[in-house]
Amino acid sequence: MSRRVVHGYYKRRYLPQDMVFAAAGNLDHATVVRQIKKALAGSGWLEGDARPSGPRPSGLIKPGKPGARLIKRDSEQVNVVLGVPSINQSDDRRYAMNVLNAVLGGGMSSRLFQEVREKRGLAYSVYSYNQSFADAGAFGVYAGCPPKRFDDVIEICRQQLDQIKANGVTQDELDRNKGQVRGGMVLSLEDSGSRMSRIGRAELVYGEIKSVDELLRRIDAVTVKDVADLAAQVLDAPLSIAAVGPFDSVDQLRRAVS
Known part of the structure; x- marks a missing residue:
């Protein structure tokens, strides 16, 4: 597997609208937000207000072929x-x-x-x-x-x-x-x-x-x-x-x- 393949997958899949930052513990929310903004400054990932993709609807279980x-x-x-x-x-x-x-x-x-x-x-x-x-x-x-x-x-x-x-x-x-x-x-x-x-x-x-x-x-x-x-x-x-x-x-x- 080449670097080009890995990088292409990264560019297609790791997108701002699919990213969530989660933190738990003795933390201040505003401080965490500032640190995230600082870390991602200049990356273009903070532009706009994209939200994570919504859940896909449930339904019938997709049949599979036994193997x-x-x-x-x-x-x-x-x-x-x-x-x-x-x-x-x-x-x-x-x-x-x-x-x-x-x-x-x-x-x-x-x-x-x-x-x-x-x-x-x-x-x-x-x-x-x-x-x-x-x-x-x-x-x-x-x-x-x-x-x-x-x-x-x-x-x-x-x-x-x-x-x-x-x-x-x-x-x-x-x-x-x-x-x-x-x-x-x-x-x-x-x-x-x-x-x-x-x-x-x-x-x-x-x-x-x-x-x-x-x-x-x-x-x-x-x-x-x-x-x-x-x-x-x-x-x-x-x-x-x-x-x-x-x-x-x-x-x-x-x-x-x-």
Whole structure:
């Protein structure tokens, strides 16, 4: 990759209308503004009053084609990810997604952790995650396990995905995991870096900064049906798989999710 390519990308993407400065801590707002203006003086970036691009509308999840990718490596551990398309970052169902992720693989009390690691001891690590971007997202399950346990781990992960897709979550799971999501949000307020990231992302992505109380209310409002409906849609897509480990062929991965 040449300097010209990198510089061209920078010039196209790093624009004033897409920039947000966020700060948290024992700071004076006027002082921060003066420092930013001084740092950018002469760059042309302070001309006009451009605002960050607004959020893109949410909608149906974009269908994707299932795939399989393998990096062969002679190692004592397999690192594998299963994934499906998910919601974008402006989708109002993101609060239900936080709860769904917590139930499925968001901690030591989650279904995946209990079934794969605690009950059977098949994996060193197993969890789920959701990544949302401007116009698309990805929901994934990661596991790290010995190669001889690979098939068992994939089978159980698929079983858990199928179960939550078909049956949703219980009221008890919903209540416990809403508490977990709420607790994590409140604890993050103790860290200035987390506060800074929260307000910066909110301004850049959503064009507004919701109060913590409002976010907690949105989490509280998530219902069993909200999570069940979201799981039924997101997890209905064919699984893609990617792995690093001592496999003979990518066909072994394809068979695992076929």
